Amino acid sequence: MLEIKNINAFYGNIQALHDVSITINEGEIITLIGANGAGKTTTLMSISGIVTPRTGQILFNGETISGMKPDKIVRSGLAHVPEGRHIFPYLTVMENLDLGAYLRKDKDNVKKDLEHVFTLFPRLKERMHQAGGTLSGGEQQMLAISRALMARPKMLLLDEPSLGLAPLIVKQIFDIIKRINEEDGTTIFLVEQNANLALKVAHRGYVMENGRITLEDDAKKLLVNEEVKKAYLGI
Amino acid sequence: MDYFLELFFGGLTRGSIYALIALGYTMVYGIVQLINFAHGEIYMIGAFTALIVASVLTFYGVNTVAILILASIVAVIYSSAYGFTVEKIAYKPLRNAPRLSPLISAIGMSIFLQNYVLLAQTSDFLPFPRLIPQFHFMEPVSHIFSSAELVIVVTTMVAMVLLTLFIKFTNLGKAMRATAQDKTMALLIGIDVDRVISATFIIGSSLAALGGVLIASHIGQINFYIGFIAGIKAFTAAVLGGIGSIPGAVLGALILGWTESFATGYVSSDYEDVFAFALLVLILIFRPAGLLGKAETKKV
Numbered sequence: 001m002l003e004i005k006n007i008n009a010f011y012g013n014i015q016a017l018h019d020v021s022i023t024i025n026e027g028e029i030i031t032l033i034g035a036n037g038a039g040k041t042t043t044l045m046s047i048s049g050i051v052t053p054r055t056g057q058i059l060f061n062g063e064t065i066s067g068m069k070p071d072k073i074v075r076s077g078l079a080h081v082p083e084g085r086h087i088f089p090y091l092t093v094m095e096n097l098d099l100g101a102y103l104r105k106d107k108d109n110v111k112k113d114l115e116h117v118f119t120l121f122p123r124l125k126e127r128m129h130q131a132g133g134t135l136s137g138g139e140q141q142m143l144a145i146s147r148a149l150m151a152r153p154k155m156l157l158l159d160e161p162s163l164g165l166a167p168l169i170v171k172q173i174f175d176i177i178k179r180i181n182e183e184d185g186t187t188i189f190l191v192e193q194n195a196n197l198a199l200k201v202a203h204r205g206y207v208m209e210n211g212r213i214t215l216e217d218d219a220k221k222l223l224v225n226e227e228v229k230k231a232y233l234g235i
Numbered sequence: 236m237d238y239f240l241e242l243f244f245g246g247l248t249r250g251s252i253y254a255l256i257a258l259g260y261t262m263v264y265g266i267v268q269l270i271n272f273a274h275g276e277i278y279m280i281g282a283f284t285a286l287i288v289a290s291v292l293t294f295y296g297v298n299t300v301a302i303l304i305l306a307s308i309v310a311v312i313y314s315s316a317y318g319f320t321v322e323k324i325a326y327k328p329l330r331n332a333p334r335l336s337p338l339i340s341a342i343g344m345s346i347f348l349q350n351y352v353l354l355a356q357t358s359d360f361l362p363f364p365r366l367i368p369q370f371h372f373m374e375p376v377s378h379i380f381s382s383a384e385l386v387i388v389v390t391t392m393v394a395m396v397l398l399t400l401f402i403k404f405t406n407l408g409k410a411m412r413a414t415a416q417d418k419t420m421a422l423l424i425g426i427d428v429d430r431v432i433s434a435t436f437i438i439g440s441s442l443a444a445l446g447g448v449l450i451a452s453h454i455g456q457i458n459f460y461i462g463f464i465a466g467i468k469a470f471t472a473a474v475l476g477g478i479g480s481i482p483g484a485v486l487g488a489l490i491l492g493w494t495e496s497f498a499t500g501y502v503s504s505d506y507e508d509v510f511a512f513a514l515l516v517l518i519l520i521f522r523p524a525g526l527l528g529k530a531e532t533k534k535v
């Protein structure tokens with residue numbers, strides 16, 4: 001469904017991604033794990049068109065999306081929940097959700113999807129008229145995911161949804177991520193520093209070090225891989 | 236008391252014009268964090284466009300109210316085209332450059348437009364026809380509040396209400412607020428940020444042009460330099476209210492208008508600008524982000 005083929009991305013003269021290739025099939029949860037500064041966020045930003053890779057190609061459902069403008073990429077069915085959540089702070093929860101459906105014209109289905117995210121995260125319904133910036137970290141993450149779902153994406157990009165959240169909230173959020181994948185059939189590309197958690201929900205995983213993919217395997221196998229255990233699982 | 240009221244309405248009128256211009260500064264700043272120094276020139280171009288249209292229509296004997304409306308429409312369209320083009324050629328190519336570059340480009344654009352009008356027109360003041368009619372019902376109070384002032388204040392109020400509704404309820408308005416608060420996220424939800432930026436320049440230019448036409452037909456003369464002075468005042472108003480904040484720009488403009496009007500009326504017209512800028516300095520000392528500005532955060 002998504003094919004990243006040998007991309008090289010730069011910030012100025014500094015190369016952040018070296019020859020990165022990742023393949024994601026429809027219906028999968030794929031995780032990309034790695035330390036701080038490995039290039040995980042840059043990989044997602046390249047998919048969404050915020051960063052333009054200098055060389056290489058990204059295909060989504062057979063269509064080349066590398067080099068396209070971000071709004072065209074969203075239109076093709078990708079939704080991105082960025083690192084740090086990026087809630088619009090002075091807009092209400094409701095307005096944030098509405099904006100998730102910015103490109104959609106099917107107003108009736110948008111209403112249905114709104115009901116759907118409220119069943120996933122009932123807390124958001126209670127906070128509907130509150131400004132996004134006043135929500136707690138966990139609520140903001142729920143809102144960020146919900147806003148992305150409002151685009152009714154074929155594929156969801158999640159950048160460190162566990163960042164800075166209490167374990168209990170993280171568990172809730174990861175349960176929902178699984179549900180989104182299993183019940184709605186949404187393909188998920190999950191970037192995480194919390195490798196243990198990510199590998200438990202994912203089908204397959206990639207390991208990134210200094211902008212390069214160094215390992216790729218079934219998530220279960222990565223969980224017992226000696227190198228991964230030492231470097232990312234703290235065992 | 237009459238004198239006080241006269242100064243009050245004079246200040247309100249001045250403030251309205253400043254508000255129309257200040258909105259362009261503050262909206263552009265809110266979206267692209269740039270002080271568009273060429274904005275005053277857009278206002279001036281609006282006034283000149285209206286003058287040309289008015290001269291032609293007067294020649295054909297069209298009635299003054301129709302002239303005022305037609306001249307305003309043409310000025311708005313023409314100035315919008317200028318604002319749009321200025322952004323495309325002077326700012327867009329520098330969007331990822333260091334912050335000083337677009338600022339210098341903005342000052343360059345301002346100087347260019349001034350000189351362009353100076354060469355195309357003249358350096359002298361040109362008489363501008365008084366297009367705003369005298370209303371009979373205003374006669375009893377006309378010594379404190381003239382018909383022209385009434386038209387300026389009411390037009391400004393209508394424009395503010397329309398702008399507020401536009402920003403609050405239309406898709407493009409929502410996209411503008413989203414872009415002002417978080418540009419990366421705006422891109423990620425599929426907002427065409429280039430389009431939002433263009434729309435912001437067009438709206439700001441339209442309001443400035445409207446201000447240009449109104450003030451020119453009130454005062455009765457224009458030259459190529461009016462944009463510079465009005466631009467600086469309106470910019471001061473925007474900073475006073477908190478640059479990036481729309482209500483802030485209006486509030487700052489009104490406070491500035493009244494300060495100037497009362498200072499001129501009760502002290503001396505020599506001190507008009509001194510009071511205005513002293514007020515700015517004072518407010519910035521106590522509220523560095525301006526009256527309604529939010530410190531160190533994104534706005535609108």
Ligand SMILES: Nc1ncnc2c1ncn2[C@@H]1O[C@H](COP(=O)(O)OP(=O)(O)OP(=O)(O)O)[C@@H](O)[C@H]1O
Nearest residue numbers: 011016034035036037038039040041042043083193
């Ligand atoms: N906007 C930027 N300008 C310059 N360099 C950047 C920029 N963003 C990231 N980098 C650099 O690119 C490299 C990869 O960063 P990236 O944010 O992709 O890492 P990451 O794996 O997401 O890290 P983290 O886990 O801390 O989020 C880092 O060395 C970082 O310093």
Ligand SMILES: [Mg+2]
Nearest residue numbers: 040041042083
């Ligand atoms: Mg990151």
